[in-house]
Amino acid sequence: MASNNARLILASASPRRKELLERFALSFEVIPARGEEAAPGELPPGDLVCRLAEAKAAEVARTVSDSRAVIIAADTVVELDGRILGKPGTPERAKAMLTALSGKTNRVWSGLCVRCGEETRCACERTDVLFRELTEAEIDAYVATGEPLDKAGAYGYQSLASLFVERIEGDYFNVVGLPLCRLGELLREFGVALL
């Protein structure tokens, strides 16, 4: 069993996850997982992200000798009508994704895995995100800002896409990439308090 004196490791290279965790008065280090584990095809999104988070935690655990270290891993995907939307990478693909998202509800799934030694706790969180109807001019203006390119699903609700999202149902921080309420509960099971 860990405690608040345990070494805390965030197994993610995401600057947004790091920033979310930094709000708490707890020191941690970052050891990014490469996350190259292939996901078994055709898994439902909730199972997929849990599997990937678990694999990331296991990958980092292999490089850490301290068996009391507590490792946090997460994986987030955006799903629309059963299709996973990755990072668009190009303006053309960003425009196509945003056109598909317009007026519809997409689902953001995060898998979360906390691991200490051989003990693991995993959880999955889903948030539904409703976009209002977007005009082509708005989509073009948003793509021109460059923001969508490196975002899964081509949008950052925490930033400029706040203008596009009418409502969400679920944990807001899950959409940013780290469901904090759930994370706090998992960490508590390992004796780590974020507050």
Add this chain to the structure above:
Amino acid sequence: MASNNARLILASASPRRKELLERFALSFEVIPARGEEAAPGELPPGDLVCRLAEAKAAEVARTVSDSRAVIIAADTVVELDGRILGKPGTPERAKAMLTALSGKTNRVWSGLCVRCGEETRCACERTDVLFRELTEAEIDAYVATGEPLDKAGAYGYQSLASLFVERIEGDYFNVVGLPLCRLGELLREFGVALL
């Protein structure tokens, strides 16, 4: 009718509202409304916040001679079971509010008013916020951080209370104090584009 060259004024002293608006590439100035208009008693929360936002916009409009200036005003309250929760101010009141919020859904209401000359557009936004069950130790630890004291309803979902909120239904930015999606739509009616 205003345009993107119009002078934009935020009629609020809230640093959180200023910060939210600063994400957009649009310059604006801050002229805080004192907001001393007395609210007619016993109004439903949605009507109350609209009335207060409208009064704030009108108050600032009286001090601005430029009739093309576009004024943004907002008012936000937290409601639990029909009771409005203000800023607790003291640790004791913060603890009592958080104890009441534990395991329940509270509602955050924002009224929004955009005004240019004599023309006004108002809207109301509601977000439901579900707290998980909190322990007394957690509430004490949160109150000890000082965060709840100056927050309506004694919590900041955007900050440490992210550990307490299981899910929301509505616009996240409404909970922070400025419903951005709705604001973008109102501003567009005055020819001002945030993107």
